[in-house]
Amino acid sequence: MNSLLAHVDHVIGAAGGSPLYQIGAEHLAGLIALIALPIGALILRRRGTPDLTPLQWLLVGLLAASAAIHAGLAVSNDHGDGLSVLFIVDAVLLGLVARRVLRGSPAGRLGVAVLIGSIGAYWLSALRGEAPDQVGLATKLIEILALAIVVQPASGQSRLRSVTGVVAIVIFALGTATSSWIGAFRAAAAEPGAVAGHHVHAGSVAPPGTIFPAVPPRDATPAERAAAAEIVESARIALARYADPAVAAADGYHVNGLAGIDFHAANPAYEHDDRVLDPAHPETLVYAVAPDGRPVLMGAMFLMPKIGSPGPTIGGPLTVWHAHQHVCFSLTPPALAGLLSPLGACPIGTIDVPLTPEMIHIWIVPGAPEPFGDLDEAWKRAYLQAIARRP
């Protein structure tokens, strides 16, 4: 069963990507439990359908769906016995509230308490570093909608209560999104090497928006170390001329608006020239602006020509390529605009780019702690400060 679930994990989400955009194998049982809903509906129909409004029916459906998912998660028992018990308690309470609404009574304070408790428990779990996934997020969305129905004021009630209800729902949506971001990044940071892109190993949790290929946990061979050192040295020599952004601009790099400490200047002409990891023709140059305003060439980013083509790992585990997933790209003007929200939306006016070609950074600045992967932010700032102090 576990091997089947593990397989499904890779089928449903992009392997090596953030759990935030995937269905975790351990949560699949929750989705399977949703099959209970149509069965329950059939039984209800045979017994005679209660006379409820569409809003009450929707509330019953939402509560029953959340109860079924929690029951499924408890049965799959991948979260430990303590959490399984909590899932069962949650499922029972949600079922009780659904039963109450089904009998024509309002969900009342019990309904509010159960829903807020369930959403709050999710926040706590995410803030403690549990990686959120699509099943958890969909369940919270269902509960937020149920809460919106429960706190909906009946006609004739005060405007203040209506406004309070709207504010509460906004806070719950915002809290769910925030805790999910924190949980996703904390889970990635808890895996050593997952962010640095250096000692990436199978089982690492990728941060949102990034896909790491699974790399066997081994040290680089002497030949791989030599190859990695050689490509860095070649890049250092070949890219020296681009220290002046004007030269880079003349060769087609987009250096306009150079700012910040991680400015990527792309050269569209090199993106489709079929040259792979050519130190003399990187697809993107990476600049930083020193505190005195001086532009500093930090390194280059090499891009594979096609999405899905794996980059050549000439340095073995030292040269791990990565891709990006669910990047929001603005069309007005064309620019990077963020990552797909845990609530499922990119900002309006942007498109969700589901996957990019693989890429790798090579840092040519002397003394860089990592010649490949992510360059440490603190080191980068200290280096730029030192540059600014030079005459």
Place this chain on the structure above:
Amino acid sequence: MDTTRRPTDELLDVARVLLRVQSAVLVATTIEALIWNLVFPGAAGTPFLLTGVAAVLVLVAGARLRANRSRTRRIVYVVETVILVNLLIDLVLAVVITGHVPPIVALLTRFVLPLSVIALVRQSTRVTVTPIAVSPLEATS
């Protein structure tokens, strides 16, 4: 207290709740867009503005939605259509590039939610207005 409710009111009750949740999602996305705008200044703030305007429109439309307010209904149709078209582009990209559909939550908030709102608002204008019924919700309150 007015105890006469038409079937359209009950459908609009559902639409209003859905709009309320949708506006909450859009407000959260607007705040995220603002934060991302600080990280990636190249986007020039347009996505933040567009999402913010959509959030306000949906919020106001949700509060003002009534059977006899055609202007509010038109605003709802326009915003929901923009969201659906945006999703359609993302869906095509996702299927062509990865062979997968977008994540479940994206389908819920950007397909199921807007489509349900459009269907409910359209249905509410079609339902015959003659039968008068008392809502069980109000009857018990």
